[in-house]
Amino acid sequence: MLSVIIAKPTKACNAACTYCSAAAEAAEKPKNRWTIDDFKHYFDKLVDYIPKDNYCLWLWHGGEPMLLGPKFYLEAYYYAKKKRPMLGMSMQSNILDYSHDKWYDVIKHVCGGSISTSYDPDVSGRVYRGSIENYTKKFFESLQMAMDDGIRTFIIGTYTNDMVERDLHMRKYELALNYGDQAFGIRYNYRYPAGRAKDSGDFMSPEVYGNMLIEVYNEWVRQAPDFQIVPHTQILEKIIAGGSRCPWTRHCAGHFIGLEPDGRVWNCASFADLEDDKYCFGDLNTQDFGEIMSSYPAREIKRRVATIPDECFECRNLDVCEGACARDSILFGGDIYDKTKYCESWMMLIDRIKQSVASGEANRVIEKSGYHRKAQARRRPSPMIVGKSTGEIKTDIKAGCACASDSIGENEHENAIANATGCL
Numbered sequence: 487m488l489s490v491i492i493a494k495p496t497k498a499c500n501a502a503c504t505y506c507s508a509a510a511e512a513a514e515k516p517k518n519r520w521t522i523d524d525f526k527h528y529f530d531k532l533v534d535y536i537p538k539d540n541y542c543l544w545l546w547h548g549g550e551p552m553l554l555g556p557k558f559y560l561e562a563y564y565y566a567k568k569k570r571p572m573l574g575m576s577m578q579s580n581i582l583d584y585s586h587d588k589w590y591d592v593i594k595h596v597c598g599g600s601i602s603t604s605y606d607p608d609v610s611g612r613v614y615r616g617s618i619e620n621y622t623k624k625f626f627e628s629l630q631m632a633m634d635d636g637i638r639t640f641i642i643g644t645y646t647n648d649m650v651e652r653d654l655h656m657r658k659y660e661l662a663l664n665y666g667d668q669a670f671g672i673r674y675n676y677r678y679p680a681g682r683a684k685d686s687g688d689f690m691s692p693e694v695y696g697n698m699l700i701e702v703y704n705e706w707v708r709q710a711p712d713f714q715i716v717p718h719t720q721i722l723e724k725i726i727a728g729g730s731r732c733p734w735t736r737h738c739a740g741h742f743i744g745l746e747p748d749g750r751v752w753n754c755a756s757f758a759d760l761e762d763d764k765y766c767f768g769d770l771n772t773q774d775f776g777e778i779m780s781s782y783p784a785r786e787i788k789r790r791v792a793t794i795p796d797e798c799f800e801c802r803n804l805d806v807c808e809g810a811c812a813r814d815s816i817l818f819g820g821d822i823y824d825k826t827k828y829c830e831s832w833m834m835l836i837d838r839i840k841q842s843v844a845s846g847e848a849n850r851v852i853e854k855s856g857y858h859r860k861a862q863a864r865r866r867p868s869p870m871i872v873g874k875s876t877g878e879i880k881t882d883i884k885a886g887c888a889c890a891s892d893s894i895g896e897n898e899h900e901n902a903i904a905n906a907t908g909c910l
C-alpha cells in the first residue's frame with residue numbers, strides 16, 4: 487500500500503530559479519497542467535493502492551502547484567476524500583501567489599492548515615519577474631500573510647559550502663527564532679547537482695554539511711524552541727520512536743511514488759528529477775498500477791532492502807540510516823546499491839543526536855516533541871542506545887525524561903510532510 491504520493495500537476499512555474507531541480511525544458515512541455523479530469527483519472531488508477539484505514543499523504547508539488555488555482559484543489563480534495571477519507575493532502579509551494587482571499591480555504595481545509603515552502607538565505611538564484619529582489623520581497627510578503635492567517639509554515643533551504651562559511655545557516659535559524667510563536671520549521675538540505683544545476687559540480691562537502699547540521703543541533707537542543715529543524719528532528723524521532731524516514735530508508739519503494747504531469751510514475755519526485763528513463767516505473771495513461779509496480783526499475787529499487795553495501799550492514803547507525811537514499815547514490819555517480827556520498831554527514835549527525843539522547847541533554851526537546859509517547863503508542867521498547875559513538879552507553883530514555891504532554895499524532899501530518907519533502 488502507498489503511504490506518500492508526490493504528485494506534480496504541473497512543471498510550469500512563476501519563478502525561474504537557477505538551481506531548480508527540474509530541468510528548464512520540463513516547464514515548457516505542451517501537456518504541462520492537469521485539469522480536474524486528469525486528476526480524477528490518475529486518482530482512480532491509484533485508489534486501490536491507497537489504504538482505506540490508514541493515513542496516506544498526497545503531496546502537491548511542481549513546478550508551482552498554486553498555478554492551478556484554488557478551485558482545482560478543492561475539487562480534487564473532495565473527490566479523493568469521498569473515496570479515501572484517511573487521505574491527507576499538503577502542498578510544497580513557493581507561496582508567491584498566496585493571499586488570504588485566494589488560498590486560505592485551500593491551505594486551511596485541504597492541507598490541514600500548514601504549507602511547506604522553500605527559501606535560501608543566500609538569495610542568489612531565486613528570480614521572480616526578472617529579479618532576485620522581486621522574489622525576496624514577494625516571498626516575505628506572502629510568508630507574512632500566511633503566518634497572519636495562522637498557517638503553519640515549513641521552509642526548506644538548500645545550502646552550499648560558501649553559505650556555511652558566511653554563517654547563513656545560523657542566520658536562518660535566528661530568523662525563525664525571531665518569529666516567536668509564529669516561527670516556521672526549517673529543513674537544511676545540501677544543494678545538489680540536478681535539473682538546471684546538473685553541470686554545476688558539487689555544492690557542498692559531506693564534512694561541511696555534517697558540521698553545519700551539528701552546529702544547528704547544538705543551538706536547538708540547548709534552546710528547545712517551538713519549531714522543528716529537519717533532518718535533526720526526524721533523526722531524533724527515528725531514534726526514539728522508530729518508523730521509516732526519507733532519505734534514511736531502504737523501504738521507500740512500493741510505499742512512495744512520484745507522479746509526473748504526464749502520468750509517468752517514479753519511485754519519488756527526486757528520482758523523476760533525474761530525468762533518466764531507465765528509472766521510470768511506467769505510465770498511468772497506458773498501464774495499470776500493479777503492472778507499473780512490477781516493472782524492472784521498480785523491482786530493482788525494491789531489492790535495495792537487501793542490497794545496501796556491506797559497510798552499511800555493519801554500521802553502528804544502520805538502525806537509523808538504513809543505508810540512506812538510493813537516489814542519492816545515483817546522483818553522485820554510483821548505482822542504486824552504492825553507498826551515499828553523504829554517509830559521513832549522516833554518521834556525524836546521528837552520533838551527535840544519539841549522544842545527546844544518552845546523556846539526557848535532549849530530554850527537553852523529546853518532551854516537547856511527544857516522540858516518547860509516540861514510541862509507546864507504537865509499542866516500541868524504550869530506546870536502547872548502543873554504539874561506539876556513545877561509548878557503549880546503554881540508556882533507557884524513560885529513566886531521564888519526563889513523559890511528554892503532547893498528544894500522539896498531533897504532529898503526524900506535519901511529520902509526514904516533512905518526511906515527504908525530503909524528496910526535494
Ligand code: SF4
Nearest residue numbers: 732733738754811813
Ligand atoms: S528521496 Fe531517497 S529515500 Fe526518499 S523516497 Fe526517494 S529514493 Fe527513497
Ligand code: SF4
Nearest residue numbers: 798801804807809829
Ligand atoms: S551512516 Fe553510512 S555506513 Fe552507516 S548506514 Fe548510513 S550510509 Fe551506511
